[in-house]
Amino acid sequence: MATRQTRALARTMMAPAVIVLLIWMAVPLAMTLWFSFQNYSLINPMMTGFAGWANYTYVIGDPSFTQALVNTLLLVGGVLVITIVGGTFIALLLDQPVWGQGILRILVISPFFVMPPVAALIWKNGFMHPGYGMLGHLARWLGLPPVDWFAQYPLFSIIIIVAWQWLPFATLILLTALQSLSEEQREAAEMDGANAANRFRYIILPHLARAITIVILIQTIFLLGIFAEIRVTTGGGPGYASTNIAYLVFRTGILSNDIGAGSAGGVVAVIIANIVAIFLMRAVGRNLDA
Amino acid sequence: MARNVSTQSRIGFTIGAWLVALLIFAPILWTALTAFKTEAEAIASPPTFLPRTFTLDNFEAVQDRSDYIKHAINSIIVSVGSTLIGLAIAIPAAWSMAFAPSKRTKDILMWMLSTKMMPAVGVLIPIYLIFRDLRLLDTVHGLTVIMTLINLPIIVWMLYTYFKEIPVDILEAARMDGAELWNEIVYVLVPMAVPGIASTLLLNVILAWNEAFWTITLTSGRAGTLTAFISSFSSPQGLFLAKLSAASLLAIAPILLLGWFSQRQLVRGLTFGAVK
Amino acid sequence: MGSISLQNVNKSFGEVQVIPDISLEINDGEFVVFVGPSGCGKSTLLRLIAGLEDTTNGRILLDGQDMTDAPPARRGLAMVFQSYALYPHMSVRDNIAFPLKMAKASKEVIDQKVEYAARTLNLSDYLDRRPRALSGGQRQRVAIGRAIVREPKAFLFDEPLSNLDAALRVNMRLEITELHQQLQTTMIYVTHDQVEAMTMADRIVVLNAGNVEQFGTPLELYRTPANRFVAGFIGSPKMNFVDGAEAAKHNAHAIGVRPEHFALSKTSGTWKGTVSVAEQLGSDTFLHIHLDGIGLVTARTGGEETYEHGETVYLTPDPQRIYRFGADGNALAA
Numbered sequence: 001m002a003t004r005q006t007r008a009l010a011r012t013m014m015a016p017a018v019i020v021l022l023i024w025m026a027v028p029l030a031m032t033l034w035f036s037f038q039n040y041s042l043i044n045p046m047m048t049g050f051a052g053w054a055n056y057t058y059v060i061g062d063p064s065f066t067q068a069l070v071n072t073l074l075l076v077g078g079v080l081v082i083t084i085v086g087g088t089f090i091a092l093l094l095d096q097p098v099w100g101q102g103i104l105r106i107l108v109i110s111p112f113f114v115m116p117p118v119a120a121l122i123w124k125n126g127f128m129h130p131g132y133g134m135l136g137h138l139a140r141w142l143g144l145p146p147v148d149w150f151a152q153y154p155l156f157s158i159i160i161i162v163a164w165q166w167l168p169f170a171t172l173i174l175l176t177a178l179q180s181l182s183e184e185q186r187e188a189a190e191m192d193g194a195n196a197a198n199r200f201r202y203i204i205l206p207h208l209a210r211a212i213t214i215v216i217l218i219q220t221i222f223l224l225g226i227f228a229e230i231r232v233t234t235g236g237g238p239g240y241a242s243t244n245i246a247y248l249v250f251r252t253g254i255l256s257n258d259i260g261a262g263s264a265g266g267v268v269a270v271i272i273a274n275i276v277a278i279f280l281m282r283a284v285g286r287n288l289d290a
Numbered sequence: 291m292a293r294n295v296s297t298q299s300r301i302g303f304t305i306g307a308w309l310v311a312l313l314i315f316a317p318i319l320w321t322a323l324t325a326f327k328t329e330a331e332a333i334a335s336p337p338t339f340l341p342r343t344f345t346l347d348n349f350e351a352v353q354d355r356s357d358y359i360k361h362a363i364n365s366i367i368v369s370v371g372s373t374l375i376g377l378a379i380a381i382p383a384a385w386s387m388a389f390a391p392s393k394r395t396k397d398i399l400m401w402m403l404s405t406k407m408m409p410a411v412g413v414l415i416p417i418y419l420i421f422r423d424l425r426l427l428d429t430v431h432g433l434t435v436i437m438t439l440i441n442l443p444i445i446v447w448m449l450y451t452y453f454k455e456i457p458v459d460i461l462e463a464a465r466m467d468g469a470e471l472w473n474e475i476v477y478v479l480v481p482m483a484v485p486g487i488a489s490t491l492l493l494n495v496i497l498a499w500n501e502a503f504w505t506i507t508l509t510s511g512r513a514g515t516l517t518a519f520i521s522s523f524s525s526p527q528g529l530f531l532a533k534l535s536a537a538s539l540l541a542i543a544p545i546l547l548l549g550w551f552s553q554r555q556l557v558r559g560l561t562f563g564a565v566k
Numbered sequence: 567m568g569s570i571s572l573q574n575v576n577k578s579f580g581e582v583q584v585i586p587d588i589s590l591e592i593n594d595g596e597f598v599v600f601v602g603p604s605g606c607g608k609s610t611l612l613r614l615i616a617g618l619e620d621t622t623n624g625r626i627l628l629d630g631q632d633m634t635d636a637p638p639a640r641r642g643l644a645m646v647f648q649s650y651a652l653y654p655h656m657s658v659r660d661n662i663a664f665p666l667k668m669a670k671a672s673k674e675v676i677d678q679k680v681e682y683a684a685r686t687l688n689l690s691d692y693l694d695r696r697p698r699a700l701s702g703g704q705r706q707r708v709a710i711g712r713a714i715v716r717e718p719k720a721f722l723f724d725e726p727l728s729n730l731d732a733a734l735r736v737n738m739r740l741e742i743t744e745l746h747q748q749l750q751t752t753m754i755y756v757t758h759d760q761v762e763a764m765t766m767a768d769r770i771v772v773l774n775a776g777n778v779e780q781f782g783t784p785l786e787l788y789r790t791p792a793n794r795f796v797a798g799f800i801g802s803p804k805m806n807f808v809d810g811a812e813a814a815k816h817n818a819h820a821i822g823v824r825p826e827h828f829a830l831s832k833t834s835g836t837w838k839g840t841v842s843v844a845e846q847l848g849s850d851t852f853l854h855i856h857l858d859g860i861g862l863v864t865a866r867t868g869g870e871e872t873y874e875h876g877e878t879v880y881l882t883p884d885p886q887r888i889y890r891f892g893a894d895g896n897a898l899a900a
Contacts, residue, residue, distance in 0.1 A: 003620040005637055009471055010386035017383035017446055018398065024439045025405050028413035028420070035415060090310055096303040106550050107311040110318055113549035115500040117520045118538045122321045125531055132333035132531060134320060140335065167314065172556065225409050228502035228517065232524035246503075249411035254418065254507065262415050270412035277407045462618050463651035465638040466722075467665035467712065477664070481655040 029270065035263035042257035055264035064240040064248060065265075071155055072244040072272075075162065076223045082163040083219065084212060087170030092204075094171070095178045105172075112168040116228035123161045124150065124233045154234045154242035161229055166222075170215045177211035178204070217280050224273055245269045318542075324535035325349070332532040348536035355533070358540050361519035367430050368505075368515055369498035372437035373445070373491055379438075380445040381487075385475060387446075388453035389461055399450065402443040410440075410503045421508055430513045433505060437498045445494055452486025453479070492552040499545045516541040568629065568719035568752035569594045570615060575624035577610055577776075584610050585776040587624075592754065594629075597746050600756045601763040601799070602773035608756045609724055611773070615754065616722050617641050628719055639668075644713035645722040648729065650705045652697040658684075658708050659693040665716040683711040703734045710745070720752035727762065739765060760800050764788070772796050794895040797822050803852055805889070806863040818890035818898055825852065825866040827887040835880025839863075844873045855879060 039051045059065055094104055111119065127134045128149035136146035149157040181204065189203045227246050230236055236243035236251055243251065249269055253262020312319075324332050325348055327341040352358055387395045417436070418427075426432030456479065464478045480487065502517040509518050520541045523534050549556070570592040577585040585607045592598050600608040613619040615626060617638035625634045633641050644665070653661050662683055666676045684690045687707040697705055706726060713721055723742070727735045743766050746753050757763055763770050764784045772779040772787065772795070780792040784800075791797035797805050801824055809820040829835065830853075839857035846869065853865045853873055865881055873879065890898040 003617065003637070005620070005635070006390045007392060010390035010392070013382035014386040014398070016379050017402075017442060020379065020439065021402060021405050021442060025408065028416035029408070031416035031419075032412055090314075093303065093307045093310060096307070097300055098304040098307045099300075100304070100308070104307055104311045105553065107315040109549065109553045109556075110315055110546060112556075113496060113500070113546045114318065114542050115517050115520065115545070116502040117506075117517050117524070118541050119317075121520060121523060121534060122317050122538050125534055126320055126324060127317060132335065132337075134316075134337070137335055137337050164314070164317070172553070221407050224407075225411070225503065227410070228506060228521070231506060232521050246409060246411045249414065250507070253415045259415055259419070266409075266412040266415060269409045273407055273409045273412070277404065457649060457651065459647045459649045459651035460653060462616075462638070463645065463647055463712075464653075464664070464668075465618065466616060466643065466645040468639045468668035468716065469664075470639055470668075473668055477667075478653060482653075484655075 032263045032266045032270075035259050036267045038260050038263075040259040040263075042259060051260055055260045056268075059252065059261050059264045059268065064243065065268075067240045068243045068245050068248040069272075071240075071242065072224065072246075074155060075159055075226060075244055076220060078156075078159040079163045079166055079223055080216060080219060082159070083166045083170040084215060086163075086167050087174050087215070088208065088212075090167070090171045091174035091178050092200075094175055105175075108171055109168045111165050112172075114165065116165065117232045119165050120158075120161050120229040120232045123157075123164070128157055150234050150242075151238065154238065158226075158229055158233065158242055161233070162223065162226055166219055169219065173211050173215055174208055177208050181207045220276060220280060224269075224276065245272060318546075321535045321538050324532055325539045326536075327532050329530070329532045332535070348532045349540065351533050352537045352540065356519055356522055356537065358516075358519065358537070361514055361516050362540075362544075364430055364433075364509075364513055365499055365515040365517075368434050368437055369495045371434045372441060372498050373494040375434070375438045376442050376445040376494060377449075377487065377491065380442060380449050381475070381480070383446050384449035384453050385479060387450050388456075389458055399447065402446055406440075406443050414507060417504075418507065426508075428509045428511070428513045433508055433513055433515070436504045436508065437501060440501065440504070441494045441497055444497070445490055448490040448493070449483070449486065452483050452490070455486075456482050489552060492548060493556055496545055496549055496552070496556075569627075570720060570752065570754070571627040571630075572611075572615070573625045573627065575611075575614060575621050575626065577607075577614060577619065578622045583776065585614075588776075588778055589624075590771065590778065590781065592752060594752055595750045597743075597753045597755065597766060597768045598771060599763040599767035599769075600754065600771045600773055601758065601760055602779075603799075604758055606773040607776040608758075608771075608773045610776075612645075612722050612724055612754060612756045616643055616645050642716075642719045643722055644716055644718035644720075645724065646706075646709045646713050646726045648725040650697075650709040650726075650729075652705055652708055652712075654697055657694050657696060658689060658700070658711075661697065661708055662689075662711040662715055665712060669716065679715045680711075683715050686714075687711050702730050703738060706730065706738055707741075710742070714745070714749070718751070720754060723753065723755040725756055725758065727757070728759075735762075742766065761802060764800065770800075772799060774799075790897070791889065792897055794820065794822070794891045794897075797889055797891075797897070803864045803866065807891075808860055808863075812860060813890075816888060816890055819893040820891045822889040822891065823863075823883040824887065825864045827884040828865040828867075829882040829884065830865060830867050831880045831882070832878070833880065835882040837881045837883075839879060839881065841873045841875055841877045841879055843875065846872070853879070855881065857881065 036055050037051055037053075039049050039054070090108060094101065094108070098104065125133065130136045130146040130148040133146075135149070139146040147153075185203060186199065189199050194202065225246050226244060227250065230242055230244065230247045231250075234242040236247045240248070245265070246269065249262055249265040252258050252265055256262075323339065323341060326344050326346070327338070328343055328345055328347070331338055331342055387399060421427045421432055424432075426435075460482070461474055461478060464474045469477065500517070502521075505515045505517040506521055509515065520537055523530070523537055570590075572588055572590040575585060575588045576583070588611065600611060602608050610619060614621055617633070617636060621634060625632055627633065628641060628643075653664065656664065659680055662680045663676045666679060671679075680693070681690075684693055687710060689704065689707055689711060692700060692704060697708065700708065709726070726742075727738050730738060739762060742755075755762075755766060767784055769781060769783055770787055771781045774795050780787055780796045787796055787800045791800060794807065798807070803825045805822045805824045807820050807822050813819060813821045837857045837860060839855040839860075841853055842856050842862065843854045845852040845854075849869050851867050851869050851871070851873065853867060855863055855865055857863055863881070892898050
């Protein structure tokens with residue numbers, strides 16, 4: 001619905017955004033790909049030349065890779081489950097006619113605005129520290145030995161922190177979706193004799209399906225790249241117990257200065273993200289088009 | 291919308307909701323309270339709830355130790371700067387997509403979204419090396435460029451969904467009234483889209499403020515933002531819980547306030563307009 | 567000056583051909599109405615003239631100058647949109663002043679012209695309001711005000727009255743007609759309402775499926791419709807069409823009789839039928855009559871006599887005003 005001139009103009013106007021993003025995507029990615037087949041270490045500058053698949057076999061062959069892959073999946077999956085189940089529950093609660101809804105919303109949404117390193121540090125020191133953390137105090141008060149969270153359950157601790165950060169997001173989106181459910185539909189179901197459980201199962205849950213898909217999609221995008229929370233708490237350890245793929249690449253490439261192997265890890269991370277993205281887009285596409 | 295609910299159940303729901311909300315908010319509240327305690331009181335067992343001796347020493351110590359002000363200024367420059375540059379690039383692009391869509395518009399939008407799915411670690415090493423060679427490591431402008439690029443897809447998407455709601459008639463009327471493209475955008479589109487542009491700006495400032503991958507990997511002392519500032523507290527040094535809390539509070543307070551004001555736009559922005 | 571000439575204009579949206587081939591000459595100062603059912607391409611044609619869409623082929627000339635590829639801003643035309651398309655963030659004054667501001671007129675000129683337009687359109691008291699604080703009719707006038715201040719070569723109206731209620735529509739119809747008489751500027755007016763077309767136009771273009779069915783004065787269209795489509799579209803209530811044996815008697819594939827061209831009798835006539843519904847308007851009565859062996863027709867009669875459901879009546883078509891159509895739908899010479 002426009003003239004050729006307008007369309008030509010439109011292409012020009014779109015060009016900067018497209019070009020900038022294209023460069024942002026293509027150039028570093030191509031470089032990563034290139035490096036991944038090179039012997040390239042900042043520590044040992046004598047080592048150069050084509051490496052073939054050596055970097056890949058080195059990265060993938062190392063047990064740390066398998067562990068990082070499993071950790072990544074556990075991290076993403078764990079956080080998704082906690083935030084969606086918890087978020088649905090809280091959204092249902094906030095959707096009730098409660099007093100002080102405005103303030104409640106603000107309280108619940110707040111963790112989302114806390115930058116990841118702060119979130120990680122206040123949990124690590126204020127809550128999960130066995131000596132003076134809140135959970136330690138609680139354990140002593142209950143007469144239990146305090147848990148050294150990051151030593152004993154490093155990955156689980158990180159899942160808790162990340163879930164705390166993303167719970168508000170899931171809640172807010174599910175709440176928004178809930179509030180768009182028409183009162184009439186709810187009342188009609190009530191008139192039809194559906195009890196609360198049935199109403200949830202047959203009316204509310206299907207209505208939330210779209211919002212849940214969106215939560216999964218967007219959170220996955222962010223959760224695959226979790227980094228700062230690991231950096232400031234466990235540093236990926238003990239061993240590789242809390243290292244995900246993102247952090248593994250950082251450890252290999254930047255901390256160990258092995259550009260070649262780090263790049264190979266980066267390429268693998270991109271491939272994993274793409275596989276996940278394809279699955280997601282397919283699942284989400286079905287839900288979004290409707 | 292007032293559903294008929296008995297007062298008892300309303301009280302029940304209210305108590306339940308407040309308990310859950312306070313539980314979620316507790317880490318922030320606890321940090322805020324601890325920030326005003328002395329170090330000794332902060333780690334006392336059993337803990338105190340309100341500070342027994344109210345002190346501002348921690349804030350002073352944090353400023354002395356890590357120069358909060360400098361990091362905060364860096365954060366402001368990077369987050370606001372990247373958002374403004376992003377808007378300047380995205381407004382024309384979103385205009386094109388919303389008002390002169392072609393068959394490829396949807397594909398381009400999806401592609402932009404997909405750039406967000408590319409894991410940052412996949413490009414960390416080249417970016418790090420490029421930055422090193424261009425002497426952009428640990429510079430505020432280098433970081434601003436990166437932040438612009440990461441948030442550009444979100445800005446384009448958000449603006450696109452807001453622009454879509456403006457009737458194309460009105461832009462056509464401007465064209466008939468003799469407005470060239472520049473005037474059409476400046477006098478008609480932008481003023482009409484002010485609320486949408488404002489929430490886009492706000493959300494992206496928040497996202498850039500809290501971005502913690504590139505800010506940590508690409509900066510150190512000089513251009514460090516608040517995320518880098520707070521990360522310097524990751525290894526404990528003696529009695530430091532109260533100081534850490536003060537630093538945390540300082541790092542999150544500005545954006546927390548901004549976030550409270552913009553929470554309604556947040557949903558729409560973060561879902562790329564899919565949930566309103 | 568504002569003559570508009572379309573030469574073999576056609577327009578396709580992708581595979582879909584909206585306008586196959588149209589040539590039209592619109593004279594300076596003329597009030598031309600494009601009328602047709604929805605989807606007939608009338609709005610597209612207007613947008614082509616405006617420059618909001620471009621032609622797939624063909625040329626558009628304004629005052630003899632080829633404007634086919636000129637952007638809308640450079641064509642010197644003004645348009646009033648169906649939705650009014652007022653700038654919601656500007657006051658009425660700024661809305662009307664906008665085209666002048668775009669033309670870089672001086673402040674004095676702008677003020678003077680806006681005041682004048684506001685006086686002409688009875689908007690003086692509302693100049694500082696925002697469009698949303700105005701009624702539909704007032705918004706319409708602001709849209710017209712915005713169009714007249716730039717003294718365009720021609721005005722384009724895209725179904726401007728369809729969002730108004732019936733009473734207001736009649737008023738605005740008059741106002742626009744008066745405006746035309748006062749300004750003597752070319753106006754092209756798009757509507758689906760044949761009453762608007764008949765009452766306002768100097769000449770009417772009847773469009774159907776992207777083709778010009780007929781281009782002529784309102785009375786030409788009424789008296790000598792070129793084909794069955796125009797005959798059925800112009801005139802209210804619609805012309806009755808009869809085919810088959812009755813039409814064959816007149817050497818035609820189909821014949822048409824307007825409701826007002828029947829002689830009605832309760833005792834005798836050419837066609838016998840029974841009254842189904844009588845719509846009494848006071849001044850007139852529209853009778854829907856089942857004619858034996860022909861079907862349902864509408865007849866118009868004076869408001870004095872009353873008819874009941876089921877009553878037997880006889881209709882006699884005025885022999886001078888029976889329209890004859892061939893198998894292709896075109897009118898046959900009398």
